Amino acid sequence: MPAPALLHVEGLTKHFGGVSALVDYSIDIKPGELIGLIGPNGAGKTTVFNLLSGVLKPSSGRILFNEYDITHLRPDQNAALGIARTFQNIRLFNDLSVAENIKVAFHMHLGAGFWKTLFSTPGFRRSEKVMEQKVEEFLKLLDLRNVKNELARNLPYGVQRRVEIARAMAAAPRLLLLDEPAAGMNANETQELIQIIQDIHRRYDLTIFLVEHDMKVVMAICRRIQVIDRGRTLIVGTPQEIRSHPEVINAYLGKPKGMHHAAY
Numbered sequence: 001m002p003a004p005a006l007l008h009v010e011g012l013t014k015h016f017g018g019v020s021a022l023v024d025y026s027i028d029i030k031p032g033e034l035i036g037l038i039g040p041n042g043a044g045k046t047t048v049f050n051l052l053s054g055v056l057k058p059s060s061g062r063i064l065f066n067e068y069d070i071t072h073l074r075p076d077q078n079a080a081l082g083i084a085r086t087f088q089n090i091r092l093f094n095d096l097s098v099a100e101n102i103k104v105a106f107h108m109h110l111g112a113g114f115w116k117t118l119f120s121t122p123g124f125r126r127s128e129k130v131m132e133q134k135v136e137e138f139l140k141l142l143d144l145r146n147v148k149n150e151l152a153r154n155l156p157y158g159v160q161r162r163v164e165i166a167r168a169m170a171a172a173p174r175l176l177l178l179d180e181p182a183a184g185m186n187a188n189e190t191q192e193l194i195q196i197i198q199d200i201h202r203r204y205d206l207t208i209f210l211v212e213h214d215m216k217v218v219m220a221i222c223r224r225i226q227v228i229d230r231g232r233t234l235i236v237g238t239p240q241e242i243r244s245h246p247e248v249i250n251a252y253l254g255k256p257k258g259m260h261h262a263a264y
């Protein structure tokens with residue numbers, strides 16, 4: 001019997017007033033998979049992530065994580081179960097340094113109760129040290145060591161996006177949702193990002209769901225890609241199948257503003 005999906009999504013629909021942002025959306029993601037979600041502007045990609053992370057509640061449908069029904073859980077409950085995400089519009093603490101931003105993410109992950117106990121135990125110093133080591137590990141992983149003490153606000157977007165990924169990793173996720181990690185990056189930064197995502201995926205045996213506008217990124221790293229348009233799924237397939245699918249070509253080429261066409 002095949003292993004159960006880490007994430008099973010079934011018939012998810014979301015209406016905003018009269019707008020159907022997502023209609024009967026389904027996907028199964030296997031443990032360890034690196035899968036992409038693409039589609040033109042307004043296709044419903046961010047809505048999918050907002051539903052999966054608990055930021056939004058669906059109008060109908062259900063979401064199982066590790067066979068557990070999380071459809072109606074809050075974002076913090078989803079996070080505690082191991083679903084971490086980055087945001088399209090970056091959400092860092094601007095007046096904290098890169099290292100501090102990652103530390104705060106650790107604190108949030110471990111919770112106030114944990115720290116209260118820790119402060120009153122002799123193990124505190126040792127645990128502080130373990131956290132410092134973890135921060136260093138993620139600084140290295142995301143190639144952020146040279147900007148460790150810079151304030152987040154002073155960093156270019158491309159670097160801020162890597163800090164966001166480091167923060168998401170601090171929650172020790174099982175499923176990582178990356179929302180347009182290459183947005184605002186130049187070609188070199190994008191290339192480096194591709195390597196980093198592949199590295200994270202391999203090293204931490206993570207399951208990654210990636211929303212990305214830049215087709216080059218998705219085609220380069222995902223074996224399986226889901227395409228949605230106007231809230232509806234067009235196809236789930238390999239990069240090869242996606243490239244040659246007439247409806248995909250139509251959806252993209254019909255809306256030149258919404259997509260980078262370079263990969264075609």
Ligand SMILES: Nc1ncnc2c1ncn2[C@@H]1O[C@H](COP(=O)(O)OP(=O)(O)OP(=O)(O)O)[C@@H](O)[C@H]1O
Pocket residue numbers: 016019020021039040041042043044045046047048
């Ligand atoms: N909070 C909201 N209220 C009303 N309509 C919304 C809301 N959020 C999304 N929508 C609408 O739902 C549809 C899907 O939006 P969504 O942001 O999920 O698309 P997307 O694929 O992420 O687009 P983009 O690539 O531009 O980020 C759009 O028509 C959008 O205007």
